[in-house]
Amino acid sequence: MPFLVSREGNARLLTELLGGAAPEDWRLGLFNSAVTPSETDTAATYEAHEAAFDGYERKTLTRSVSESTWNAPIQQAPAGSPPWSSRERVAHSRYGSAPRSWTVGASGDVVHGYFIVGAASGALILAEQFAAPRALHPGDTLSITPVFEVA
Structure with missing residues (x-):
């Protein structure tokens, strides 16, 4: 399932794009409950199930463009199988050259997806539920490569 940008995320992104607000860094988190992302969600929806x-x-x-942060945007076919968009090309940027990873310590969890919030505003930018929950046991590693695509 592609990620869903929340209403408050849309407002935050437009404020940065059109309103002159400085882009804030984002925080990538994981949620451990079967929450289906909705555009009406807020950060509290996912923080309650973090x-x-x-x-x-x-x-x-x-929030910058470099080899270690968001890669320079390119045009390419939409990601996913099946692709999330019927357009031939979309704008695409991947975060860094390596995934963001977590290694599980002594106690595990079951992770159902990820969410992104504004580091300063706390606004929910987007969330995505995995196709299937991922049971994490001690010693396991979970890796996510953030990708942002727009059509």
């Missing part, structure tokens, strides 16, 4: 395994903490996604 992952709780040993070794978990939110990852900062710095």
Whole structure:
């Protein structure tokens, strides 16, 4: 399932794009309940179900373009199988050259998806539920490569 941008995320993105607000960094988190993302969700929706395994903490996604942060946007076919858009080309940017990873310590959890919130505003930007929950056991590693695509 592609990620869903929340209403408050849409407002925040437009404020940054059109209103002159400085882009804030984002925080990538994981949720451990079967929450189906909805455009009416807020950060509280996911914070109430935030992952709780040993070794978990939110990852900062710095809002800049470089090899170690958001890659320079390119035009390419939409991602996914099946692709999320019927358009031939979409704007695409991947975060960094390596995935953001968590290694599970002594206690595990079951992760159902991820969410991104504004580091300063706390606004929910987007969320995505995995196709299937992922049971994490001590010693497991979960990796996510954030990708942002717009058509």
